[in-house]
Amino acid sequence: MNLVKFYLLLLLIALLNACSSTYYEASRNGCLGPAANYYTQDAINFNERTKTYQYQSPLVFVKIFKSMFGKQLELEDRCKHTKILTKALNDPNDLQSYSWENKKLQTFGKVKILKTKPRPQSFNGEVCRDYISFIGIKDKVKKYGFRACNYRLSLFDGAPVNSQGFTIPPLSNFGGWEFYNLNLFG
Helix, strand or coil: CHHHHHHHHHHHHHHHHHHHHHHHHHHHCCCCCCCCCHHHHHHHHHHHHHCCCCCCCCHHHHHHHHHHHCCCCCHHHHHHHHHHHHHHHHCCCCCCEEEEEECCCCEEEEEEEEEEEECCCCCCCCEEEEEEEEEEECCEEEEEEEEEECCCCCHHHCCCECCCCCECCCCEEECCEEEEEHHHHC
16 A cells, blocks of 8 residues: 555656646746746645635645646747737737747637726836737637736735735736736736
């Protein structure tokens, strides 16, 4: 029985290592678009949000397993998606769409900017932009909503908070933007 547990532990360690190395490569190459790395970033962010709770939620394990076994993009496609996301965020127009496609792997992505919200009482062009990312892998399409802000959100700016009253950290930071899951803003 102990030998079976040992092999299961080794298998789990190998799987976690494989997942973390993919995310690490995306991070190292600056390919951290939230939709392109959603499952991993969601698991990390959920753990950050709930670490102050008296008891850690078992949902964190579900999120970790999703990040290990869910269909995710290859590094090349993560970079393509991050590149069009950066282009979309830097375009001042709302309701614009940007897309990419990889016919070889049967993957595609699209980013649509919904609206821009200027920071109250700001004169340096600080904004938050709500957008939707679509990720298609073979015949499955996933849709994710995000808010990207080019400044650090505080409680005064409407930063999302957890049930303990602590500010929820962003899913990721890159290119001068902080990314939050849109459904945290009600």
